[in-house]
Amino acid sequence: MFIGLMQGIGIFYYWTWFIWPFVFVFSLVYAISSLVKDDTASMKPVIAASISLLIILAGITSPVFNQL
Numbered sequence: 229m230f231i232g233l234m235q236g237i238g239i240f241y242y243w244t245w246f247i248w249p250f251v252f253v254f255s256l257v258y259a260i261s262s263l264v265k266d267d268t269a270s271m272k273p274v275i276a277a278s279i280s281l282l283i284i285l286a287g288i289t290s291p292v293f294n295q296l
Contacts, residue, residue, distance in 0.1 A: 234286045234289065234290065235290055237282070237286035237290075238287045239290070240287075241284065241286060241287025242287060242290075245287060248280050248283050248284050248287075249284070251280040252277055252280040252281055252284065255273045255274075255277040255280065256277040258273045259273035259274045
């Protein structure tokens with residue numbers, strides 16, 4: 229079940245590969261800078277960075293799942 233989900237995310241990554249590195253870097257930098265700047269930082273940029281990292285890693289490992 230999870231391998232099918234990872235394959236679906238991998239196909240989504242293949243069509244939108246050029247967006248996710250920028251989303252990951254900008255949201256991670258924004259999360260770190262807001263954490264340093266304020267004590268009451270929001271978790272939304274951290275969640276956006278983690279989801280974009282999940283999509284990137286699913287796209288990288290998706291060809292391995294096709295061999296199973």
